[in-house]
Amino acid sequence: KRITTINTKNMKESILKDGCGECQTSCCIANQKCEKTK
Amino acid sequence: MIHQYQLNGFNIVLDVNSGSVHCVDDVAYDIIRLFCAAMDRHREEGSSAAGEYDLVTAADREEITARILDRYPDLTEEDVREVFGDLDELQRQARLFSEDLFAPHPELLEPRKPYVKALCLHVAHTCNLNCSYCFASQGNFHGERAVMTEETARAALDFLVRESGSHHNLDVDFFGGEPLMNWDVVKETVRYGRELEKEYGKNIRFTLTTNGVGLNDEIIDFANREMHNVVLSLDGRKEVHDRFRRTINDQGSYDMIVPKFQRLVEKRTGSGAREDRTEYYMRGTYTHCNPDFTADIRHMADLGFDQLSMEPVVTDPSDPLALTEEDLPLLYEQYEELADWMIRRREEGRPVTFYHYMLDLEGGPCIYKRIAGCGAGTEYYAVTPWGDLYPCHQFVGEEEFKMGDIWKGVSADALQKEFGRNNIYAHAECADCWAKLYCSGGCAANAYHGTGSISGVYEYGCKLFRKRMECAIMMKVAEAMKDAE
Numbered sequence: 403k404r405i406t407t408i409n410t411k412n413m414k415e416s417i418l419k420d421g422c423g424e425c426q427t428s429c430c431i432a433n434q435k436c437e438k439t440k
Numbered sequence: 441m442i443h444q445y446q447l448n449g450f451n452i453v454l455d456v457n458s459g460s461v462h463c464v465d466d467v468a469y470d471i472i473r474l475f476c477a478a479m480d481r482h483r484e485e486g487s488s489a490a491g492e493y494d495l496v497t498a499a500d501r502e503e504i505t506a507r508i509l510d511r512y513p514d515l516t517e518e519d520v521r522e523v524f525g526d527l528d529e530l531q532r533q534a535r536l537f538s539e540d541l542f543a544p545h546p547e548l549l550e551p552r553k554p555y556v557k558a559l560c561l562h563v564a565h566t567c568n569l570n571c572s573y574c575f576a577s578q579g580n581f582h583g584e585r586a587v588m589t590e591e592t593a594r595a596a597l598d599f600l601v602r603e604s605g606s607h608h609n610l611d612v613d614f615f616g617g618e619p620l621m622n623w624d625v626v627k628e629t630v631r632y633g634r635e636l637e638k639e640y641g642k643n644i645r646f647t648l649t650t651n652g653v654g655l656n657d658e659i660i661d662f663a664n665r666e667m668h669n670v671v672l673s674l675d676g677r678k679e680v681h682d683r684f685r686r687t688i689n690d691q692g693s694y695d696m697i698v699p700k701f702q703r704l705v706e707k708r709t710g711s712g713a714r715e716d717r718t719e720y721y722m723r724g725t726y727t728h729c730n731p732d733f734t735a736d737i738r739h740m741a742d743l744g745f746d747q748l749s750m751e752p753v754v755t756d757p758s759d760p761l762a763l764t765e766e767d768l769p770l771l772y773e774q775y776e777e778l779a780d781w782m783i784r785r786r787e788e789g790r791p792v793t794f795y796h797y798m799l800d801l802e803g804g805p806c807i808y809k810r811i812a813g814c815g816a817g818t819e820y821y822a823v824t825p826w827g828d829l830y831p832c833h834q835f836v837g838e839e840e841f842k843m844g845d846i847w848k849g850v851s852a853d854a855l856q857k858e859f860g861r862n863n864i865y866a867h868a869e870c871a872d873c874w875a876k877l878y879c880s881g882g883c884a885a886n887a888y889h890g891t892g893s894i895s896g897v898y899e900y901g902c903k904l905f906r907k908r909m910e911c912a913i914m915m916k917v918a919e920a921m922k923d924a925e
């Protein structure tokens with residue numbers, strides 16, 4: 403195919419999460435695991 | 441904003457605002473590039489439209505069609521129109537040429553009331569190694585040698601629980617210096633932490649960062665039972681590791697620590713190990729002396745380790761160990777070689793993880809996290825052996841960054857607010873960077889030590905970060921395309 407989209411979800415969904423703060427501090431963000439989605 | 445690049449045989453297009461990643465053929469790659477050029481041209485001319493994508497006019501499309509047909513003689517106008525249609529559809533789905541999703545949410549930019557959720561406990565400002573490149577000045581952070589008392593360690597946990605609000609997960613890292621030089625206090629702190637967990641309904645994730653010199657079976661078993669993660673300092677090949685990581689008697693430490701690390705990891709990940717205690721990291725530092733650091737990562741894998749991290753040294757540019765602009769082409773090449781090697785290992789059924797290539801395109805951090813970064817100075821503090829609070833371990837010893845103490849709490853309100861406002865929108869240099877939502881503006885300590893301001897930008901680190909992200913995204917593309925075959 404000329405264009406293959408790799409990720410089916412994207413960052414738009416992340417704005418819907420409420421920033422719960424339960425994730426680890428990075429210590430540095432992309433490799434952080436979200437407690438709600440992992 | 442679009443970032444497109446070619447790596448390892450893939451044409452990769454990242455839609456920055458949505459985080460969507462596309463793998464495209466040469467024709468689509470060139471068309472997207474020409475669309476971007478047309479948008480840039482119209483923007484410079486002062487044209488405006490409802491959205492960026494609408495800046496591309498019918499005349500632009502005709503011109504792009506002509507240029508593509510000139511470059512690809514086998515194509516027809518219908519082929520090009522088909523690609524335009526695909527781009528239009530992806531734009532409609534907000535997966536390509538998408539608008540800034542976060543600009544309409546000003547509440548994201550307001551620093552929220554900070555609750556403390558993580559502490560770096562400096563249980564020992566002393567060390568049994570004498571590493572010449574240590575940012576902590578051989579463990580004492582340019583001050584007196586000291587160890588934390590049990591009373592201070594318990595008071596630090598009291599401070600954490602007291603200031604944590606409704607946070608359930610709390611993190612405590614035992615750090616130094618070398619934390620194993622104050623092992624009884626580490627054990628007592630964990631015991632006390634488990635008491636607090638029950639009393640206040642918290643989950644405390646303890647971690648340990650060690651040079652390995654003091655490891656024995658008793659410590660290994662305790663760490664594997666109680667520590668959520670252990671970070672083990674190893675620079676790679678023996679001659680590389682022993683160049684800087686030397687004992688007080690000026691002997692190399694490689695032969696002493698590697699068997700201990702192997703024993704710890706074998707017991708941590710082998711049969712009978714706790715499922716929630718398998719995380720560890722081999723953590724190395726590379727310098728101007730070993731810009732071929734991929735060989736050191738491969739060496740770690742040869743030793744049987746599979747969770748790996750290798751960091752560029754950050755030091756004064758006049759330091760002979762400091763990485764230079766001339767090193768960059770080789771460092772870029774090394775990151776590409778590392779990604780290629782990891783892809784092959786995965787295909788052979790022997791995968792390894794590399795901290796900076798861990799990327800979740802579908803369930804990564806929330807936008808608050810992406811904007812605010814690591815939380816230093818707001819929700820994360822370093823605690824000295826005397827109970828003083830600093831924004832993080834890299835600020836310890838810089839008196840102007842002392843923020844209070846664990847008994848009275850944070851007293852440097854202005855400094856706390858400064859860290860709270862120090863998000864990606866505070867860095868003018870980040871506005872046009874495609875990687876800003878992956879690095880969150882970078883490390884405040886590196887910025888301070890590199891530019892004199894926590895809101896500065898340590899550009900050398902940015903260059904390496906962008907390269908690592910390109911490699912990490914490419915690995916995701918390679919994996920997806922392999923699965924699709």
